Amino acid sequence: ETGVTQSPTHLIKTRGQQVTLRCSSQSGHNTVSWYQQALGQGPQFIFQYYREEENGRGNFPPRFSGLQFPNYSSELNVNALELDDSALYLCASSLVGQGMGTEAFFGQGTRLTVV
Amino acid sequence: AQKITQTQPGMFVQEKEAVTLDCTYDTSDPSYGLFWYKQPSSGEMIFLIYQGSYDQQNATEGRYSLNFQKARKSANLVISASQLGDSAMYFCAMREVGNTDKLIFGTGTRLQVFP
Numbered sequence: 001e002t003g004v005t006q007s008p009t010h011l012i013k014t015r016g017q018q019v020t021l022r023c024s025s026q027s028g029h030n031t032v033s034w035y036q037q038a039l040g041q042g043p044q045f046i047f048q049y050y051r052e053e054e055n056g057r058g059n060f061p062p063r064f065s066g067l068q069f070p071n072y073s074s075e076l077n078v079n080a081l082e083l084d085d086s087a088l089y090l091c092a093s094s095l096v097g098q099g100m101g102t103e104a105f106f107g108q109g110t111r112l113t114v115v
Numbered sequence: 116a117q118k119i120t121q122t123q124p125g126m127f128v129q130e131k132e133a134v135t136l137d138c139t140y141d142t143s144d145p146s147y148g149l150f151w152y153k154q155p156s157s158g159e160m161i162f163l164i165y166q167g168s169y170d171q172q173n174a175t176e177g178r179y180s181l182n183f184q185k186a187r188k189s190a191n192l193v194i195s196a197s198q199l200g201d202s203a204m205y206f207c208a209m210r211e212v213g214n215t216d217k218l219i220f221g222t223g224t225r226l227q228v229f230p
Contacts, residue, residue, distance in 0.1 A: 027188055045219070050216075
């Protein structure tokens with residue numbers, strides 16, 4: 001196990017609703033990243049938080065937002081859900097500043113289905 | 116822009132045999148890192164191996180080795196002595212140089228190991 005936990009594991013929401021996904025990072029890690037993995041695709045970077053500030057963002061609209069808390073846990077919020085938001089959402093934590101080869105530790109993901 | 120290409124949607128290998136999973140990448144940065152992750156059906160991304168762009172030798176981690184050919188921009192994963200438990204999706208990823216700890220993933224290869 002990586003020490004990164006995500007909740008819930010599965011979720012079904014209706015189009016137009018809002019959802020919050022949660023991630024508890026590995027102890028000592030200062031950075032959390034969120035990825036969206038559509039069926040049959042590789043993960044796509046949504047954004048990253050470093051010391052509670054957004055530190056980079058992928059090609060996702062503003063209705064995707066996040067938070068990182070002082071204990072390095074994190075949330076991903078998605079407003080106005082669309083059918084295409086159905087995917088596996090992965091959280092990854094790492095300790096930035098340890099070099100290019102620093103491993104990112106992933107959680108088991110939250111599978112979101114929008115109906 | 117950085118890009119990862121995995122051209123094998125699926126691969127089959129017999130138990131105890133070796134298998135090579137292909138990965139090519141595109142980047143204009145001289146400094147980059149290449150990763151391989153395994154994703155079983157549970158969803159979690161499991162780190163396998165890392166290769167830095169300046170590393171002189173190919174990386175090895177137990178039964179995993181990375182065939183790094185910098186001039187060809189390829190970073191193929193070799194799994195020796197395949198086991199039934201190796202059946203999973205395998206993703207090649209590149210770490211982007213910059214302020215974020217972002218990983219860029221390929222579309223993955225589904226490996227199936229048969230007895």
